[in-house]
Amino acid sequence: MAAGTVDRADDPSGEPLADPARRARLQALLLAWYHRTARDLPWRGDADPWAVLVSEAMLQQTQVARVVPIFASFMARWPTAPALAAAPAGEVVAAWQGLGYNRRALRLHRAATVITSEHGGTVPEDLGVLQRLPGVGAYTARAVAAFAHGLAVAPVDTNVARVLARLHGRALSRAAAQERADALVPDRDPGAWGQALMELGARVCTARTPRCDECPVAPMCAWRGQGPDPAASSAHRSRPQARFEGSDRQVRGRLVQALRERPVPGPELSAAAGEPDAERVRRLADALVAEGMAEWDADALRLPR
DNA sequence: AATCCGGGGGA
């Protein structure tokens, strides 16, 4: 080592993991912890690309515990993209019950249609092609590429962004987080690495009450729970939402839930949605129709065929 | 950059 070379461990530039040796140590520590303690989730391991895509669509803004049982029944019913593409969109929306964000069901159905008609029924490997699928953004495209196809890319979700900000001890923009994540991807089993980072964020390096005393990579962490949380001012953090009680989202949700059970005649929509303002219900019903979430059948609203 | 989109669980 040349005289005067800075010790990257104390590099004030904010790149504490730029040193290859430190990077390798971080990878070794985290992967060892992951292989020792990982939850056995149905889409991990040798899951096929379609299963990975389905799981990632379901996991968008939705906790693992809620996805697991629905994922199982969904995959049993539609084991391939062509199988899902052949189903009526309304049945997919019905099967989405319990997950929320029902538009994801429509988008997944549309993605299955594209995969079937344009990609021979096989989930694409190319990042750009993946990201062009409905409902597939920067995160999901990389998740599928890494987890299903073994590509050396780094999916950055809310967990990974938080972990990286804390490891580096500084707030990270969206682009900066992706850059740091890319720089850390190991050549061997990049999928496991991505899973390990998310697992750490989900179980140890949590948003609210991080368990730094149990963290396998605490020795490599610039933050360690001391002082202001660098993740708090980073991109990817959850945004405050409008109040749900009384919102359009709530009424929409009730409307779609009612349609899962049966078509609802127009005059009964208000009662079915538990919303006395009939004009409001009509507006929301029309919006559902406009985006393909429902259809008018004579005088009744129903899920699309 | 802000909003919209669901709904449930944890602190």
Add this chain to the structure above:
DNA sequence: TCCCCAGGATT
């Protein structure tokens, strides 16, 4: 109650 959740699309 408030906050968070393996985000993406639209405006």
